[in-house]
Amino acid sequence: MPVYEKGPVQIHYQEAGSGFPLLVIPGGGLNGTIANLSEGCPFNPLDVLSDEFRCITLDQRNAKGGQSAGPLEVDRPWDSYTDDHLGLMDYLGIDKFLVLGFCIGGPFSWNLIKRAPDRVLAAVLAQPSGFRPELPNNFYNNNMKGWGPALCERRSDVTMETVAAFLKSMYTDRADFVFTVTRDFVRNCRTPVLILPDDVPGHPYAVAMEAAMLAPNAQVSLYPWKDTERRLTVALRHIRMFLGANRPV
C-alpha cells in the first residue's frame, strides 16, 4: 500500500479504477481505515464504483488498525484531518474531485467543502455522523474508550490528557449539528450533496435530513437503504447517477 508523507504525517492510501477522481472516506469514526470499507461499511466504493471512477481512499491519521500516523493537533482537530485529505489529493496531482464519505466522512465532507469549495465538485454523505442532544457526550465517551487508549499504547508521545483535550476540541466544543460547519454555511453551500441517512446514536436521522433540507443543491436517498441488499442496490443507482451528473464532461 503506498504512502503519502508530509512532515510528521504519514498517510497510507489505496487506489482502484480509473476515471474522474473520487475520494472515499471510510467509516469507523476516528478508527476509520481502508479495511472498514470491506468490513464495516454498507458497500465498498472501491469495488462498486471503480468501474467509472478513480477511487482513492486512506487510513485516517492515527486510526487503530490502520497505518497512518501524525500529531494530535488539539487546536484544530477537524482541520488536521482535512489537511490529510487535501494533501493527499495534492500529492496525487488531483485538483478537482468528488467525495464519498461514510459516518465521520459526513463532517469531514462538509469541512472539505468549506476549505476547498472549488475543488470538491460534489459530495456523497453516507450514514453521516452528527450531534444528538440526548447523547451529548456520545463521541467523546466512545473515543475515550475505543480510540484513545489504543493510540496511547502505541504512541509514547500521546497521553490520555492530550486525547481528552483533542476530543473536547473536536466534539464537545462544537456540540451541534454536523460539528464542522454551521447551518448558515450549509444553507449557502452551492456544492451538490447527496445524503444517505442513517439513524443510530452516532448518525442521527434528524441531522442528516436537516442538512439535506438546508443545502440548496442537496438530494437525499430512500430510507432505510442499507438494511437489505435490494434497497442498497436502489440507493447505489442514485449514488452512481449523482456522481455521474456532477463529474465534468
Place this chain on the structure above:
Amino acid sequence: MPSYEKGPVSIHYEEAGSGFPLLVIPGGGLNATIGYLSNRVPFNPMEELSDEYRCITMDLRNADGGQSSGPVEVDRPWDAYTDDQLGLMDHLGIDKFLVLGFCIGGPFIWNMLKRAPGRVIAAVPAQPSGFRPELPDLFYQNNMKGWAQALCARRRDVTMEMCGAFLKKMYGANPDFVFSVTRDFVRGCKTPVLVMPDDTPPHPYAVAEESALLAPNAQMTFFPWKEDKARVPLAVRHLRSFLRANTPA
C-alpha cells in the same frame, strides 16, 4: 386548449416549455384533468420542469371536469387510455419521450412501458396507485360513486352497468400489484424508472417500493416527501437529476 381527435375520441391537451418531450399524466384517478396539476398534486411539472422540457399533458378520456371524451371500452380499459397517450404523442410527431405520472399515472406508465418500450426513455411514477389487499374494492367503489355517476349524467350512451363492467375489468381482472402489468414484467423492464412513493389508501407504499426493488433500473425517492412542502424541492431535485440523466444528448 388544443385537442387531438381520433375517431370517436377527443383529447384536450396542453403544452408548456421546450426541449425533450415529457408526457405528464395528471393525478385524480379516472377524473384526472389538467386542472389537477395546479391544485391537487404536490408540484406542477408544467411549471417546475418546462424550463428544460417540452411538457405535454391532457385531460383523461371521460374525466369529470375535463374536456376529453371517448367510448368506455369495457374489454380493454387500461389499453384504451394508453391508446390516447400514445396517440397524442403520434399526433404531435413525437417518437421518444419521458413520462411522469401521478397516482393513476403509475399503472398507466407501466402499461405504456409494456406497449411502447422503445419509445418511453424513462418514467417517473409519482405517488402511484396500486392494489391494497385490505381494501380490495376501493377503486371500484370510489369510481362508481365519484366517476361513473357524473359520466352517465352527461353521456346518454353510457350506463351505470357499463361503468360497472368497465371498472370490474380495470380493477377486478387483475387485483394485484400495479393492476396493469405483472411482477415478472417489472422484473424484466430495463427502462429507467424513478418511483416517488406515497402511502394513502389508493397509493400503497408497499407496492411502490416493491416495484422499485423489482425493476432492474429503478430508483426511489425518500419518503415522505410531499406532506411537508419544504421537502418537495428535495424530491424534485432527485427527479430533475433523473430526467436529465436519461434525456438524450
